[in-house]
Amino acid sequence: MKSIWIINHYANAMFENKGGRHYWFAEQLVDRGYKVSIVCSNQFHEKDACVDIESGLYKRETKNGINFYFIKTVNSTGNGFKRVLNMLSFYQNLMRSYKKWGEKPDFIIGSSVHPLAMVAGIKISKHFNIPSISEVRDLWPEAIFSFKKIKENSLLGKLLISGEKWIYDNSDAIIFTKEGDSDYIEERKWDQKSGNSIDLNKCFYINNGVNLKYFDQDVQNNKFDDEDLLDDSFKVVYAGALRPVNNVGTIIEAAQYLRKYQDIKLLIYGQGIEETNLVNKIKEYNLNNVKLKGFVSKRNIPFILNQSSLNILNYSQSQYNWTRGNSSNKLFEYMASGKPIISNVKMGYCLLDKYECGYTTKDNSGKALAQEILKVYQLNEEQYNKLCQQSRKAAADFDFDVLTTKLEHVFNYVSKGRGE
Incomplete structure (x- = not known):
């Protein structure tokens, strides 16, 4: 039985609602014989509530055959500094706790909104020597630049772009949720045809959908x-x-x-x-x-x-x-x-x-x-x-039965890339 970890900071709402992109992926994959764990924050983003963690850095619960690991994070409200601390604590406590879970995945999907979920996925995959899949649901940091929160040519902007490139370079596969997102790599001239490092064959398109x-x-x-x-x-x-x-x-x-x-x-x-x-x-x-x-x-x-x-x-x-x-x-x-x-x-x-x-x-x-x-x-x-x-x-x-088959194609791609 192949085991998959999906890291999505905000997937706690999916545990409550029994729905959403990664819940429906997980449900389909469980039906197809996979073991699936979703890793998320214990703090809800859109309301002042949390999953109570009595002790330690995480709590594990199971719903409909899907494991949820709730990572202890600091409380966040709004989009200010507290939200940044919330992201950092999620990354830090995930990296401090995953070795204690007593299991080794076969694939890891690190899913943005924020990039630390993808960074964690890459680093954990290197520890286990398994394929890492990065899922980009919103091009980052382009979205920040478009809202004029940070200037692209600033020192911080350049550092964020450098971090983004590192994620793409170190991912065995990249999933984009918009069909044209891989164009971004070509626009940056990061692709192999432009003399750079990224093989566009490892880029896949799996949009959001509906059950x-x-x-x-x-x-x-x-x-x-x-x-x-x-x-x-x-x-x-x-x-x-x-x-x-x-x-x-x-x-x-x-x-x-x-x-x-x-x-x-x-x-x-x-x-x-x-x-x-x-x-x-x-x-x-x-x-x-x-x-x-x-x-x-x-x-x-x-x-x-x-x-x-x-x-x-x-x-x-x-x-x-x-x-x-x-x-x-x-x-x-x-x-x-x-x-x-x-x-x-x-x-x-x-x-x-x-x-x-x-x-x-x-x-x-x-x-x-x-x-x-x-x-x-x-x-x-x-x-x-x-x-x-x-x-x-x-x-x-765009039904999740169809989308999950596309996700399995990504699993097959990264497995072949490692000679499995």
Whole structure:
């Protein structure tokens, strides 16, 4: 029985929710005969709570055949210095404790958000003399540079880039979650064709996805009591965070251009720091065709999306580099709902274009978004149903049964690389 360790600082929420990328990978792998352990922090990132560790540096628990190692970390709130300490303590206590677990893995996957999870994976793999797989779910430190938190040409920026290169050089395989992320290595001229060290053959693309079995179960078993979902109107739905990067104000602006269409309503599900601004915009424009619905449980999202007529991917074009694709979880939930999708940003490697399941606006304006909404609204039944079918077909290609088979291909690659 092959043993796999997946290091993901924030996977503690997956233990609670019994869902998410690495939980679904682990569940599939256990069914295929692997032993899987997920390594995460004991401190929850999005709430002031933790898994209690009575003594020592870690605690092990098992759920549905998946082992979870909770690493003792300092409390973190927000995105400031405490969060950095939280990351450092996770790395330090993981490195101090893993030898005590009494087991040796066959493969290690170190998964970002932050790079110390990948560094730990590489160092532990060297100790055990086994393959190391680094999973890059967000290009780092590029994301930090794009938010202008650190300048790329600063001393710290150069050190971070050097660390990133070290991770890529010392990984037996690299998994990117966006199709175009390997382009980044070529842009940096780190690839062998450019006379540098990284073999692009060790780079793999496994996007985020959706567990269609659980999604369909939630549609049936977790209905959401909302009268706006049950009428015959054309329901345009956004489900997600209300943050500047999500640029949800564009949806409010689009609602202005749709006033005269009495049976179109825009429903926004989610919460975040932009909520007050959005409420004020709705009042300022005196709109009654758009509603902020507030927080809803993740388990209710499949039902909400299933009742929609059209789903909106809404982002800021300027606050993120979209040229390499999209790996947002909501994209695949939207696909699973079998409804058309509109994106208000133009993306490289666009899955909406590839699967012909939606449209992209010409620019990032509310007027352009309204025009694309009307394009779907005015489709005849046959055209609309085709978009729906294509959306669900796309979801099938990103079901975790399919994605786990891709992950097994990575295992085979690194095994052959070591002559196994």
